[in-house]
Amino acid sequence: MRHSGITKLAKLRKLMSSVQVNNGTVEGIQAVIVGSEDAHHSEYIMDHDKRRHYISGFQGSYGTAIITATEALLWTDGRYYAQATAEFDPPEDWTLMKEGTLGTLTKEEWLISALPPKSSVGVDPNLISNSLWESLHNALSTAGHRLIPLRENLIDKIWGDDQPAITSNDIVPQLIKYTGKTAGEKVAQCRAAMEKNHASILVISFLDEVAYLLNLRGSDIPYNPIFFAYVIITLTEVHMFVNESKLSHEAKQQLVNEGVEVIYHPYENVRIFLKQLIQSNLSATENTRESGKIWITNDANYALHMECGDLQRFIAITPIRKMQIVKNSVEIERMKEAHIRDAVALVKYFAWLEDKVKSKHDPPITEITGADQLEKFRREQENFVGLSFPTISSVGPHGAIIHYLPSPQTDLPITDQEIYLCDSGAQYYDGTTDVTRTFHFGNPTSFQREVFTRVFKGQVSLATVIFPAMIKGNCLDTLARKSLWDAGLNYLHGTGHGVGAYLNVHEVPSSISWRPHPDDPGLQAGMFLSNEPGFYEDGSFGVRLENVQYIVKAETLYNHRDIEFLTFEPITFVPIQTSLLDVSILNYEEIDYLNNYHAKCLEILGPLLQGEDNAQALEWLKKETLPITK
Template sequence: MISAVPGRTNLATNNGLIYDFFFIGPIERLYNFMITCTRHNLSPYEKRIASGELRQACSNIGLLPQPPRRVNTTGRLIALRKLLNDPAELKDPFPLHALLVTSDDDHQTEFVSNYDKRREYISGFSGGGGDVIITMNKAILWADGQFYQQANDELNCDWLLMQDGNPLVPSQAEWLISEFPGGARIGADPKLIAADYWNSLEYELQQKSLKLELVKTKINLIDKIWTNHSQTDEEKHAFTLDDHYTGKHWTLKLKETRRELKHLGAEAMVITALDEIAWLLNIRGRDIPYTRFVKGYVLLSQTTITLYVDPNKTKLNVTSFFNAEIPGLTDSSVEMKPYNDIWIDLRTRCQIWKTVLVPSSFVYSPGASKQIYDLVPEEKRISKPSPIIHLKAVKNPTERVGMRNAHIRDGAAMCMFLEYFERRFKAGDLWDELKISQEINRFRMEQHLAVDVSFRTIVAFGTHGSQPHYEPSLTTSLPIFDNSTIIIDSGGQYCDGTTDVTRTIHLGEPTDDQKDAYSRVLIGSIQLASLIFPDNLKPSSIDVLARAPIWEIGEDYQHGTGHGIGAFLGVHESPVYIHYNPRMKQDHFKVGFFFSNEPGIYLENKFGVRLENVLEVIDKPYLKHTYGRSYLGFSDVTLVPYSNKLIKFEMLSNREKRWLNNYNAKIRRLIGAELKRQNATDAFYWMMDNTQHIPESRASIHCQSISILMSHIFLSKLYHLLM
């Protein structure tokens, strides 16, 4: 899946530059001054971008045909604005001038249940990221580059659209300050906003305007106007994972976590992130789409642990798994209490505990909500990233084997689907983007230990491929022809691992431009995957290897090159985020990390190309350890053939061809054995045809040597810069 930009960078990082909330340095001041000057000298077109008025089919002259995905939210905005001006409904003596609505649920999860899609309800925008501000006469959505076109298609003309990250576009705080120079009360639900985001916004508002106040609403205003808004009656039972899959009993994980808390000087910790609860307790659920998480909170101290969860979800074996029937609190049993008891218990137990860690944001982990944050007294609060982030990122030996095995079955499913799809297309079957998505999910779910898909499958044909995060729907699904590329980005949740793979295919004869784009993306992917490096190299440093062939033609992509991936957990997992502008502190690579490698080229209104493999970080013990440094490398665990018809082999060096031959041999060995085991004869021969040996050319040896030499020079200089 596309590597999304972690966090809300437009606030705490001021459009990409990190600064301490209590000190803005000279570089940041200069940057802010340059942005201010730039915005004062805009062309009419740039002014429309900066104001959010550059909208598709939203002319003031005449009525233009509206995009088919557009959602009419006029009535919802009218109903919401009535509440903003009604103190009785607000349960507040003063009205609100604006409302901030985020994409989050109570746990700041990446994917939210249908019940928690409040931002989508009020705006109509269904993308994975973006926040809105609604005033009495304006409605604005901020969406980053990968979702910008989708938002333009889905928002009706009541909305202004801001391209988050564009230097011409103001941040939420900047916009509020300019919109309300005389002061205003901006409401927001503190349960649905991470504390770091809330605090950074509040700080920025207070620094520049003492008259602007961020107000905690006593009710959720979207829930108040949302008709037919109710929790599903379906019982979603939680379940536990055996050590055979996790490699470690939950009691051992507790000991590790408590040891880390002690090092951080914390007597206790409140755990709100669902992936962290799932990992820590070896528990899974069915509350969140595409991730097998159960909604809950955990209070963990050095001697006790309490899980707050809906008791209806733990009727099966969960209670006995945690020794919860044993009376009293011990270090080897989990006390289980109703979900909403957290709000009373946290306040009460903080009277006993001396120090409590409240997780702060880190990469893909937004941290605890403002509501949780404020329940812990300031003098007892330790605000730092959760130690569980780092513990679960390094997969143990059992998890590593499980991830590799899951990818083998996943690769077999992909081969079976691609063979079937190509054969049925040649036979004259009619296909569209949505049908491909449905069929690929079906093939994947037929695999052993398959539980769910790991995100909504992306299938983008032709011009849709130029939108990095396009997802097909009933109103937009294009029919498939043989005259352009098809990007297929999909993944699965298995009991032993999580997968994420992207391939770009072509059913006809590719153009020279399509071959050139595909080859550049492949070369970038190979250059990154081939890297051997010292263990103190930061993930952001390797991004240039994937982008270099794409930069050569003046192109780039508006998403990261890679993201961490969990073991039967989240498809986006901290702490790995690969981008040359990381926007946050970074850890070094560690053996046992798994992450994606996914460069792409997106040519607007033409076509797109993206290729994605999951890599495992491995040790290179045979290399000499210079100055006490170990050397690491990568191993591709995704095993799906590339499309030979889209490759310009003359663009590849002998080294890159050799890498591709080794990769294909690995597919033939591992995926071939799995396809034979499943008696998938047609898919086996399709796989063999698409992994044939590529001849290496003597003529390219000199160029290859120069390429290797330049790479060594570049990495040598980079290494010395980092030391």
């Protein structure tokens, strides 16, 4: 029902007025914060955890709602401005706060300016990171307000019986032929890092870290092969908090075979156990407190940090994360293989699509039927598991909605009159993919050709850069934007994100963005990142080009002070539409880069597209990889 949001906000505000704040006294809260996260800070979340979507109508993966007695606001970034405005339910009750734009107040600034003196702001401590809690707490307390950890989630109370059930799917082993390292080796590396940093307890709350550490996979979260669990490692034990019945016999046996004896606990007991463990740790190390530190990331939820009590915390990204983002030799080779098979599916799709569009197929291919056909081609590939995120199949003005998701209400035909942007990826047992290509199957405008070319120039600039090891990814972001900036153009999303090895398609903390990531450990050989500049003309079209690339050692003329220099090597091999380029604004180096890249695409994919069933794809590949000249 279109106006259901009014009822929801009214119910929420009634609950806010009856919240018990101090010693059971009913004082109420003046604002409540509803974020996008689950208890594990996941990017994609199960339906049960989509509380911000439920209260606001906005479906994007990033955003924070703040509701007071009279106002409802949502903060999100440039990927979602258009989408949020279109999805607010009801739209007249919500105000969009455009993060990253001049004049937009931060959440802290708005609360301080809008709330009456000595207000209380409530938030579920299980659903907010410690870093964000501290930032909000410090800002609000300085202004005379209080940040209150709520005892129960107010959205869950008004959602009631209609709230979807918690996902609980099977947990299966990820084989050594894909992981390249046993769980026992990974646990041993964790303990070595713990001893080096004088920590006796390591708390692991990120689901992809749990899956990576134990060489297990699941399907509790859409698009990410992970499962709900926490792990706590001590110097002698490994504790796993999970619904034990979910683990297959093979998963349990592999843990034993890989040298990890797990002590299982119910998932919901993690806070109770952590508190007890810390109390016993304090008693055992009264005279040697330095050896009893607890290692916990700053992005773990605040509820876990609350349980740490007086024990000294070592707050840093976990040793698991550092292992995970730098792929070993087995993971590197498997990722390459997965991306080659994925490229075969994409070439077959784009060849099929161009033929359908140019032959005026009746009925026309639409955003949804196109995305479905692409998934069909991917399902034909060996080791396919599922998509790595919802396919962004977008025509014309929908391409300007950076994370557009077609629906029956918005579905448009793909024609030769408008730009088509397709951002898609897949999960294979041996790797995770993420690829974006932009096409025009007719006659693009000169402006569309220019911005497509400037986006391509930015991609080449980043793809070919040589840089010193350990430099932050933030330092490279300008390279992808310079050609656009030269013309007074820009895009409001990051340029690159880490990519998991059959794990999350967006793998933190490595990134290439105008926004620095505080936990970025620096770029190192073996890391996989995307390279995806773009441009978006609201209401008209969008352009984005995305390859996944990994970091390798670079050959340089000099070896100054023995500094290691690195560069990128692509593992995505899908042609870039040359007919959409304005070759006059390319330099010779960029032309050579594209011709060499296309020659590689043909060399790698040609032998895999033999036979009558692949004739259409092979002919398209040959056409799209023809060399260009100035």
